[in-house]
Amino acid sequence: MSATDFTSTIKVDQSPQEVFDAVTNVRGWWSEEIEGNTAQLNDVFDYHYEDVHRCKIKLIEVIENQKVVWLVEENYFKFTQDKTEWTGTKPTFEIAEKDGKTELLFTHFGLTSEYECFQICRDAWTNYIQNSLKKLITTGKGEPNANGKPQTENEKKLSEK
Template sequence: MKKLDFTTTIVVDQTPKEAFEAINNVRGWWSGEIEGLTGKVGDEFTYRYKDLHYSKQRLAELIPGKRVVWQVIESSINFVQDKNEWMDTKIIFDIAVKDDKTQIRFTHEGLIPQQECFEACSNAWTGYITDSLRNFISASRTKDQDFKAVFLVDQTPQEAFDAINNVRGWWSENIEGSTDKPGSEFKYHYEDVHRCEIRIIVLIPARKVVWLVMDNYFKFVEDQSEWKNTMIIFDIAKKDGQTEVRFTHQGLVPQFECYNVCNDAWTYFVRTSLRSLIATGKGGPTRKDEKETRSLSV
C-alpha cells in the first residue's frame, strides 16, 4: 500500500522566484532558532523547539523557482516512543505556476499516519505552511512594485488579443518559436545583450495572456536571475466603449539592477509599439537583426 506522506498546498500571488527565495529564508517563516546556512546545496541547519523537538536538515536539492528538498539527517522527538521518526525523511517544496499565480506543494516524505508523531507534526506543518510561509511570501513584495503599463484603444478585445499574440509585430522580429498556442515556447534575443526563453501558460481569447520567463540572460547586470521565473501578463477588458490593455511584468521591481532599462523598454514596446499594432495594424518592433539605436531593448 502506498505511504500517505503528509502534504499540503498553498497558492500565492507572488512569482515562483519570490516563493523560492522566501522558502530558503527559513528563519523568516519556520523559526528564529534556526542555526546554520539555508541557501545552497549541501548547507546544513538545525531546528529546535524547547526540549521537545530537534532536527538537522541538509539541503539536498535546489532548483531556482521550482523545487527545494531537505534531507533530515538528525532528529530527536521527545514526546513519542520512537524519537527517530523523522530520520532520513525528506521535506519537499514543489513550486509551479498555476494560471497567473504560484502554487507551492509541500510534502514531508516519510511523515505518515502510522507514526506516533503524525498528528502533532501534521498540525504543526499545516500552520507553518498555510499561515506562516504563505504570509511570509505574500509580504515579500507588494503588487504595486511590479512594472505596469496601461492603455486604451478603440479596437475590440479580440483584436487586442490577436495583436498581443503577434509578438513579432510589436516586440521583435527576431522571435523564434510559436507565440499563439498554450504551452508553446519562444525565444527572444537582442544582439549579445539580452536573451530569454518564454512559455505561454495562459491564453483566454479576448481576456488574458500570461507568459512565464523560463530562462534569461542580461549582459549588463550582475544577478542573472532577475527575470527568471517572473510572469508577463496582459489583461484585456472593455472599458467605457473602448478596450483596456493592462500589462504587468510580475516580479520586475525597482530593486532590480535591470529595472530602469527594462522600464524604458517595456514602456516603448507596450504603450507605443503594441498600441500602434492594435490601432493601426503596424507596430514598431526591433527589426530582424537591426542595430538598435535607442537604449530601449529588453
C-alpha cells in the same frame, strides 16, 4: 519602500479580439527575431536582442480576448550582475472592455524596482506597450526590433557597452 511590479496601460477603440490578436503577434510588436510559437497555451518561444538579452518564454495562461500570461523560463542579460534577473517572472496581458474602449493592462509580475535592470526594462517595456503594441493594434503595424537594429535609446546604449 515596497516592491511594485511594473505596469503599463493603454486604451484603444479596437475590440478585445483585435487587442488579443496583436498581443499574441509578438513578432509584430516586440521583435521580428522571435523563434517559436507565441499564441497558444504551452507555446514556447525564444527572444534575443544581439548578445545583450536572451530569454525563453512559455505561455502558461491563455484566455482568448481576455488574458495572456508568459513565464520567463530562462533569461540572460549582458548588462546586469545577476544575468538571470527575469527568470521566473510573469509578463501578463489583461484585456477588458471599459467605457466603450478596450483596455490592455500589462503587468510584468516580478519585475520590481529592486532589479538592477528595472530602469532599462521599464523604459523598454513602456516603449513596446505604449508605442509599438499600441500602433500594431490601432494601425496594423508595430515597431518591433528588426534584424538586430536597436529600437530604443536604452537598447542603443546597451549595444554600445
